[in-house]
Amino acid sequence: MDLSIVIPLLNEEESLPELTEWIQRVMTQHQYTYEIIFIDDGSTDDSWKIIEQISKQNPAVRAIKFQRNYGKSAALNEGFKVAQGEVVITMDADMQDSPDEIPELRRMILEDQYDLVSGWKKKRFDNTFTKNLPSKLFNATARKTSGIKLHDFNCGLKAYRNKVIKTIEVYGEMHRYIPVLAKWSGFRKIGEKIVEHRPRKYGVTKFGWERFINGFLDLTTIMFVSKFGKRPMHLFGLWGTLVFGVGLLIWVYLFIAKFAFLKYNMTDRPIFYVGIISLVIGVQLFLAGFLGELISRNSSIRNQYLVEDKLRI
Ligand code: UDP
C-alpha cells in the first residue's frame, strides 16, 4: 500500500465529506493505493455517523472511535498502530491542511529519503495573538533545545516513513513535538515543506488558552526527559548534594562562630534559616532523584532499542 492517511478528529461533522472527497480525488489522480484512517476522538456530534456513511461508499476508509475524548496524541498513536502504508500522512480533519500537498510529501520521503517531513504553515490563517505569536516562541525554544531545524513543529500535516510511526509512541500532548520523539528514536533525517494553510471552514478550534500552559509544560518535559530521563539521579542527585553541602557549610560556620564568640543566639541569625532550609531541600532533591531512578529502572521501555534492519551480523 502506497499511503495511509491518518486523520484525528473531534466534532468535525461538517468537514468530513468534503475532506474525504478531496483526498479521494488526489489519490485517484495519482493512482495510489491508499487507506484513510479516521480516529474519532470521542466526538459528541454526528461525526461517527458520517464516517459510517463515507466508509460504505469507499472501502479505503477505515475508522476507530474512542469511547471518550482522549486527545489528539492518543488518536494519532492509535492510528499509527494500524497504518499499513509505506508512507504515512497525518492531517487535521478541519480542512486547514490541503490534500494537494500529499504527492510532494510522499516524494520527499521516498526519493529524498527523509524519515519525516513536517509541514510549515508559513502563511498562517489563525488568530495572530492567541496562536501565531505563542507558536513562534514555542518553535524557537523547541528548535534550540532539540537541535532540529524546523519552523513549525506542531503542524498537523506531516509525512512519515512507516517505520518511524511504528517506533515512536505519542502520549500526553506530545503531538506538538513528534519530530523530537522521532529524533530520540534515531530518525535523523527530518525535513520541512512549506504547505498551504487555509482558514478553518467549519466548526471551531479544539484547543483553547490551555494550549499555552500545556505547550510549555510539555516543552519542559521534553527538555528534561531528553537529557535526564534515563538518569534522573544525575540531575537531582547533583543539585541535592550541592544544596545539602551549602546547608552543612552554613551549620559548621554557625557552630564555630557560636563556640568561638559565644555572643549570640543561633536563631537570631537569618543565615540559620537558610542553613535549615538548604538541608531539607537538599535531602528532598536527593530523594526525588532516588525515586526517579527506581521508577526508570522499573520502566518497561527501559531497554527498548531499535536495531537497524540490515545491520546485524
Ligand atoms: N482533535 C482531536 N482531539 C482533540 C482535539 C483536536 O482529534 O482532543 C483534532 C481536531 O478535530 C482537528 C485536529 O485535531 O482535526 C486539530 O485541531 P484544531 O483544528 O482544533 O487545532 P488548531 O488548528 O486550532 O491548532
Ligand code: MG
Ligand atoms: Mg485546525
